[in-house]
Amino acid sequence: MNHRAPVFIITGGQGQCKTTFLHLVLGLIVGLNVRVRGVIAPGHLRDGRRSGFTLVDLATGEHEELCSIDPDPRCEAHGRFYFRPEGLVFGRRALAPPDPRETDLMVIDEVGRFELQGAVWAEQLDHLLAHPHPPMVWTVRRRLLDTVVERWKITNAVVVDVGAASVMATAEAVMDAVWEWREAQAFSPVPAPPVPGDRIAAPPQCADAAAGAPRSTPVILRRCYGPDE
Known part of the structure; x- marks a missing residue:
């Protein structure tokens, strides 16, 4: 088993x-038979401010409202958001540890101050x-990047800054890691039970994607976080 598969961290400022x-x-790798699990969380705006998030389960394409700024006594309050119990259960199920022989990529959008x-x-x-x-x-x-890396002791982070990185080159780097992972699993003698779902929901097109990120910039920005640094 490969205990050190990379963690790609897409980072940028708020609203970037x-x-x-x-x-x-994900749109660039969706047709390459990549078995993706995890969640993506598109946000909603109201009067120019973030008003909530919806969760999409990438293995099934199902979605559930996660949180909003509207008070609700049933919900968990974190900051100015109220997290729906149904959304939390939905997300925690989607983020259960995957079957390593049936999953190529795990996605978590996003890791932030509530997780810290x-x-x-x-x-x-x-x-x-x-x-x-x-x-x-x-x-x-x-602004939370270094704290997140330290909190979860990530020694193999690949940092992708949306202000400078190329979407295409980032997808290529992710696919390289996926192929290495698949190769490692092919030689692993450890059996694994089946895991439901191996599909990824096709992402919606967003006109403001990676705004301002020049396409000729380097592939990704790499940082090694190790015990000597």
Whole structure:
């Protein structure tokens, strides 16, 4: 088993289209038989401000409202958002540790301050990183990047800054990691039970994707986080 599959971290400032960048990367690999699990969380705006998020399960294409700014006594309050119990159950199920022989890529959109406080997806991240896992792609706000890397002791991060990185080259780097993972699993003697679903929902097209990111820029920005740094 490969215990050190890379964690690609798509990062940028608030409102800098991290989720859109991720949509486009997934759109480039969707036809390549990549078995993707995890969640993507498109946001909603109201009066120019973020008003909530919807979760999409990438293995099934199903979706569920995760949270909104509208108060609800049934919901968990985190910051100014109220997280629906149905949305949390939906997301936690989608982020359960995958069958490593039936999953090529795990996606978590996004890892942020609520997870750093031990809420929302924190427990799922702990479980994912405690097991052999396929390559993963996370989205993380730039100002939280180093704290997230330190909190989950990620020693093999590949940092992708949406302000400078190429969508195409990032997709190629993710696919390289997927092929390496598949090769490692082909020689693994460990049997694994089946996992439901191996489909990925086709991402919607977003006109403002990776706005301002020149296509001739380097593939990705790499940082190695290790015990000597």
